[in-house]
Amino acid sequence: MQLVSxxxxxxxxxxxxxxxxxxxxxxxxVCGRRAMAEDVVQEAxxxxxxxxxxxxxxxxxxxxxxLTIVHNRAIDALRRGAVRDSHDxxxxxxxxxxxxxECTESEVVRRDEARNVRxxxxxxxxxxxxxxxxxxxxxxTHTQIAQTLELPVGTxxxxxxxxxxxxxxxxxxxxxVAI
Amino acid sequence: xxxxDRTPELGGCGADAAAYVLGALKDEEVExxxxxxATCAVCRDEVAALQMVAxxxxxxxxxxxxxRRLRRRVMSGVRNESKIARAAAARHRSRLTLARRVAAVGxxxxxxxxxxxxxVLTSGGSSGARLVQASVAxxxxxxxxxxTGVHAELIVAHMPQPPAGKIYExxxxxxxxSPSPTxxxxxxxxxxxxxxxxxxxxxxVSEVLVxxxxxxxxxxxxxxxxxxxHLS
Numbered sequence: 001m002q003l004v005s006x007x008x009x010x011x012x013x014x015x016x017x018x019x020x021x022x023x024x025x026x027x028x029x030v031c032g033r034r035a036m037a038e039d040v041v042q043e044a045x046x047x048x049x050x051x052x053x054x055x056x057x058x059x060x061x062x063x064x065x066x067l068t069i070v071h072n073r074a075i076d077a078l079r080r081g082a083v084r085d086s087h088d089x090x091x092x093x094x095x096x097x098x099x100x101x102e103c104t105e106s107e108v109v110r111r112d113e114a115r116n117v118r119x120x121x122x123x124x125x126x127x128x129x130x131x132x133x134x135x136x137x138x139x140x141t142h143t144q145i146a147q148t149l150e151l152p153v154g155t156x157x158x159x160x161x162x163x164x165x166x167x168x169x170x171x172x173x174x175x176x177v178a179i
Numbered sequence: 180x181x182x183x184d185r186t187p188e189l190g191g192c193g194a195d196a197a198a199y200v201l202g203a204l205k206d207e208e209v210e211x212x213x214x215x216x217a218t219c220a221v222c223r224d225e226v227a228a229l230q231m232v233a234x235x236x237x238x239x240x241x242x243x244x245x246x247r248r249l250r251r252r253v254m255s256g257v258r259n260e261s262k263i264a265r266a267a268a269a270r271h272r273s274r275l276t277l278a279r280r281v282a283a284v285g286x287x288x289x290x291x292x293x294x295x296x297x298x299v300l301t302s303g304g305s306s307g308a309r310l311v312q313a314s315v316a317x318x319x320x321x322x323x324x325x326x327t328g329v330h331a332e333l334i335v336a337h338m339p340q341p342p343a344g345k346i347y348e349x350x351x352x353x354x355x356x357s358p359s360p361t362x363x364x365x366x367x368x369x370x371x372x373x374x375x376x377x378x379x380x381x382x383x384v385s386e387v388l389v390x391x392x393x394x395x396x397x398x399x400x401x402x403x404x405x406x407x408x409h410l411s
Contacts, residue, residue, distance in 0.1 A: 021245050051346050136201045136203075
């Protein structure tokens with residue numbers, strides 16, 4: 001990141017290659033459309049390039065920092081009035097397509113982590129998983145979720161909290177370690 | 180049902196922590212909750228614990244390869260900006276001299292601290308450039324906007340570093356309308372110097388503003404301006 005801070009385009013290329021796939025996958029999951037996801041990732045990485053000097057390594061991993069910015073941009077794009085067509089996330093079944101030849105050791109570790117997170121999320125009671133997914137991937141506020149599901153706001157918040165707490169217990173104290 | 184499932188209704192302290200880390204609070208609630216966090220260790224601990232889980236959620240997404248055209252677009256944009264930055268850096272060295280002169284004049288004006296009206300320092304001249312002295316909230320800081328035709332540059336001196344996790348963002352305000360964001364995001368050197376091109380069409384622009392914003396910039400200002408330059 002120091003080289004990126006110094007404005008080294010080649011260093012930034014490495015950052016993109018490391019985190020581009022996770023960023024695109026997250027943007028696509030949120031936006032549901034390839035074109036919009038690509039725009040989001042492009043905007044996010046260009047803003048990262050401009051503000052690289054502002055990365056604070058004491059406040060989390062580079063990956064976490066990158067994905068937070070991509071997530072915020074994706075949710076912003078969604079809330080800016082993008083019509084939510086039915087997510088063509090049917091590609092989910094075709095995921096994990098990164099070629100075997102690209103599968104480095106760190107990638108293997110990351111896939112294990114990904115499997116653990118998916119498992120922890122998948123094992124939640126449906127009503128807890130639903131509110132977490134609507135909030136994080138759907139960009140809905142707790143009041144919007146409460147209205148949609150016709151539930152009291154307190155119930156929605158409670159399900160969010162219980163769901164995240166269970167995931168934390170399932171993942172251990174440091175789910176972010178390998179992110 | 181586990182013990183964790185027995186209390187779906189929540190209230191009081193900690194009730195908003197999960198919604199906060201998931202980004203599910205409304206803007207006004209976020210501000211209120213952040214103020215609360217500053218004084219509540221229980222909620223800070225809760226947020227820290229749950230934030231780790233929220234940060235891991237992107238891993239739950241099926242991983243797709245990056246489209247090649249996206250990689251080309253991003254890297255092409257980065258290389259273009261890199262070239263522009265290098266050219267600007269060359270110009271920047273000469274501007275620093277100007278910034279020091281501006282600081283000498285602006286420092287005296289800024290002692291009064293809070294924002295005061297702008298003063299046009301010079302107009303016309305052999306280069307056709309016009310310098311507009313900006314008002315600066317920081318007591319020791321100073322700033323000018325250098326206008327050359329439709330081109331504008333913001334040059335600052337003795338500015339404090341943006342707060343942690345923030346970057347300075349340039350905005351353009353037209354009469355009676357909300358400030359429009361620009362792509363100009365900048366930091367300052369250890370001595371508080373900096374220079375940035377002001378992008379966009381300046382036609383009808385009445386004020387150039389600068390606010391500290393989250394990394395990556397904002398679409399609407401989230402803080403009061405720290406620099407205000409009245410162009411008209």
